[in-house]
Amino acid sequence: MPEPDALFRTLADPTRRAIFERLCREGEQTVAALTARAGVSQPAVSKHLGLLKAAGLVLDRPEGRQTHYRAQLGALAPLVDWTSRMTGFWQSRFDDLEDLLKRMDQ
Numbered sequence: 001m002p003e004p005d006a007l008f009r010t011l012a013d014p015t016r017r018a019i020f021e022r023l024c025r026e027g028e029q030t031v032a033a034l035t036a037r038a039g040v041s042q043p044a045v046s047k048h049l050g051l052l053k054a055a056g057l058v059l060d061r062p063e064g065r066q067t068h069y070r071a072q073l074g075a076l077a078p079l080v081d082w083t084s085r086m087t088g089f090w091q092s093r094f095d096d097l098e099d100l101l102k103r104m105d106q
Contacts, residue, residue: 004078010055015040016048020057023071030066 011017019034031049035042049069052058056075061068 004082006055007057007076007079010051010057013048015044016052019045019048020052020071023058023069024073028061028068028070030068032066034069 011020015038019038022034022037023029031042031045034049035045038045040048049058049060053060053069057072058069059072061070
């Protein structure tokens with residue numbers, strides 16, 4: 001399972017994140033289909049897909065001369081876990097602050 005830091009680094013790039021989001025929304029696609037709407041060259045799309053694959057965020061499936069890519073949503077589990085922990089942490093802090101403010105008003 002990928003580490004949260006690697007996932008954050010990989011998804012920090014807006015083009016790479018857009019490619020991943022497109023695969024999540026629209027399902028499996030070829031490099032050519034992704035390039036047509038990416039706004040960058042085919043070599044750039046291929047490089048982004050290589051980094052997404054290395055981070056475990058996409059899987060590839062060669063078929064003849066084309067390669068199809070699909071998102072691996074399960075790879076986001078470390079980010080979901082991290083955000084859940086941070087949500088709990090900050091909610092606790094806000095609850096403590098609310099209690100303090102109530103005591104100060106009395």
